[in-house]
Amino acid sequence: xxxxxTGSTGKLGRLVVKGLKDKGNLELIALARxxxxxxxxxxxxxxxxxxxxxxxxxxxxxxETLLLISSSEIGQRASQHSNVIAAAKQAGxxxxxxxxxxxxxxxxxxxxxxxxxxEAELRASGVPHTILRNGWYTENYMMxxxxxxAGGAVLGSAGDGRISSAARVDFAEAAVVALTDDSxxxxxxxxxxxxxxxxSDLAAELSxxxxxxxxxxxxxxxxxxxxxxxxxxxxxxxxxxxxxxxAASRGALFDDGRQLSKLIGRPxxxxxxxxxxTLAAQR
Numbered sequence: 001x002x003x004x005x006t007g008s009t010g011k012l013g014r015l016v017v018k019g020l021k022d023k024g025n026l027e028l029i030a031l032a033r034x035x036x037x038x039x040x041x042x043x044x045x046x047x048x049x050x051x052x053x054x055x056x057x058x059x060x061x062x063x064e065t066l067l068l069i070s071s072s073e074i075g076q077r078a079s080q081h082s083n084v085i086a087a088a089k090q091a092g093x094x095x096x097x098x099x100x101x102x103x104x105x106x107x108x109x110x111x112x113x114x115x116x117x118x119e120a121e122l123r124a125s126g127v128p129h130t131i132l133r134n135g136w137y138t139e140n141y142m143m144x145x146x147x148x149x150a151g152g153a154v155l156g157s158a159g160d161g162r163i164s165s166a167a168r169v170d171f172a173e174a175a176v177v178a179l180t181d182d183s184x185x186x187x188x189x190x191x192x193x194x195x196x197x198x199x200s201d202l203a204a205e206l207s208x209x210x211x212x213x214x215x216x217x218x219x220x221x222x223x224x225x226x227x228x229x230x231x232x233x234x235x236x237x238x239x240x241x242x243x244x245x246x247a248a249s250r251g252a253l254f255d256d257g258r259q260l261s262k263l264i265g266r267p268x269x270x271x272x273x274x275x276x277x278t279l280a281a282q283r
Contacts, residue, residue: 002062003179004029006048006084007069009037011139012099015172016067016179017041023180031059050080056087063091065179068098070115074240077114078121085118085125095128095185097178099171102135102164102192102255108247110240130184132174135192135260136165136253138271141202142278147231149210153217154203157224157242159249163199164192166260167269174263192255193268205272209279221246 003020007013008030020028021042031048032038038045048059050071060066066088071077081098088096101107104115115133122129141163148154174191178184197205203216219227221242228238247253261268 001064001180002027002029003065003067004031004046004060004063005067005069006031006050007071008032008041008045009034010069010072012168012172012175013067013069014041015169016069016175017043019172019176020179023176026180029059029063048084050083051076053083053087056084057091060087060091060093063088064094066093066096067175067179068096070099070101070118074111074114078117081114081118082121085121085127089125089127093127095130095182096122097130097132097175097184098122099175100131100133102133102190102253104133108250108252110243128185130178130186131188132171132178133188133190134171135190135255136163136248137171138165138167138193138269138274141165141199142274145206145275145278146282148203148206148214149212152212153215154199154206155217155219155224155227156199157219157221157245157249158199159218160198160200161249161251161253162196163248163253164194164196164255165253165271166191166193167274170260170264170268174260177263189259189263190255190257191260191263192253192257193271194258194261195268195270196254196256197271202271202275205275209272209275 009032028043030038030041030043030045033049035045046059049055071080101115200216203214207214225238225242
């Protein structure tokens with residue numbers, strides 16, 4: 001079975017490549033915009049740029065199964081994904097596995113529209129596919145722990161919204177399962193962590209693990225965006241981060257279906273474990 005992985009040099013892509021290599025007896029192809037950045041993956045590399053269709057046909061020649069990891073370029077994702085899907089269809093790819101967004105069909109997150117458009121394009125293409133609707137990565141919050149400790153508080157605009165995040169390695173393992181078992185064809189999975197928590201819960205866990213009193217300070221969406229701007233976050237991203245938190249307050253990041261743990265055959269990584277790992281790395 002020949003499997004190609006787009007975005008192979010990103011954090012998720014690297015974990016997927018490693019997981020597939022551990023399976024053994026698979027013909028793997030890493031797709032990357034810059035081949036040199038994928039040289040350490042230990043698998044054949046082909047140049048593939050979402051924005052340059054002329055690179056995609058040669059990159060997908062002979063590929064049976066394709067992992068389409070959603071582009072990191074918000075605002076350009078739909079057109080970039082369209083290029084990949086068209087090239088995959090032309091190349092005769094037998095199945096596409098796509099990393100979408102949790103509840104993409106109904107999600108109020110600003111990120112959701114491009115995922116909805118990509119899912120629609122997959123359906124229209126006629127290429128068999130599997131959709132992995134990934135929930136929030138726990139790492140999205142772990143990146144802010146240093147700032148919370150320095151400032152003495154966890155900041156956000158998520159209110160009491162519950163967040164069913166999972167570690168990136170959990171989502172990578174789900175992709176490996178979907179890529180290596182054709183029985184997942186035609187399926188759409190809502191992937192989220194087994195446990196859910198509020199940002200107040202996150203702050204309490206941070207306090208417990210550090211022995212410091214770190215409360216959660218809930219701000220309005222506008223005030224949180226302004227605070228992020230003062231911290232040097234670019235305006236567009238500050239507005240987006242605040243809007244995603246506000247959407248979380250209305251349930252956008254919650255799911256209790258446990259499809260992720262069922263797919264990977266083990267419990268998802270707990271928040272406490274991800275936090276302990278992050279804090280240990282910062283010491």
